[in-house]
Amino acid sequence: MAKKNNQKKSLHTMDNGPRKIGLGKKILYLFIIPLLFALALLLTFAQITNINVFEKAKELTSFGEDKPLDDNTKSIRLEERVVSLQAEIQQKEVQINQLHDEIENSEKSQESLLLEQENLLQEIEELKRQNEQSKRDYAEVVSTFEKMSAKSAAPVISNMSDAEAMRILASLKPDTVAKIYEKMSPQDAAKYTELMTKQ
Numbered sequence: 001m002a003k004k005n006n007q008k009k010s011l012h013t014m015d016n017g018p019r020k021i022g023l024g025k026k027i028l029y030l031f032i033i034p035l036l037f038a039l040a041l042l043l044t045f046a047q048i049t050n051i052n053v054f055e056k057a058k059e060l061t062s063f064g065e066d067k068p069l070d071d072n073t074k075s076i077r078l079e080e081r082v083v084s085l086q087a088e089i090q091q092k093e094v095q096i097n098q099l100h101d102e103i104e105n106s107e108k109s110q111e112s113l114l115l116e117q118e119n120l121l122q123e124i125e126e127l128k129r130q131n132e133q134s135k136r137d138y139a140e141v142v143s144t145f146e147k148m149s150a151k152s153a154a155p156v157i158s159n160m161s162d163a164e165a166m167r168i169l170a171s172l173k174p175d176t177v178a179k180i181y182e183k184m185s186p187q188d189a190a191k192y193t194e195l196m197t198k199q
Contacts, residue, residue: 150183
């Protein structure tokens, strides 16, 4: 009984209808076989019309390659290349000359700036020396007024400009200034006293 059931099952699975075709077979039947057939027809047509398929394929694939040139065309192209290279060389020489001139100009301007800097430093040193000398001279003038008698100093100060007289009076000791005021006219003493209070 078990054998009969197994035979029925196997017969039953065989009678399921048409089998499904695999994907590989579909591609083979629908694309590859028709493509091979078309290729065979094309090669037969090419053979009949005396067309060399390999040369045509080579022409189609070699479209980027240069065709052989004759000597005249080669010499013309070489001359053009030489002319363009000579023009490029001249252009580079002009650029080199311009850069050389710029370098020379910058060197000259740098030298002039250095000279100007040296001159300015010398002027500063000279001004410092003059300032120190004027300070020493002024200190000597003040010292001279300190040593002078009030009777001699009063007329000298009265004859000076107000600014110079005030500068000297401001540098003197207060008791020396008082003695000088005593020997001045009351108008001059009042004027210098008023000027000193405004400082």
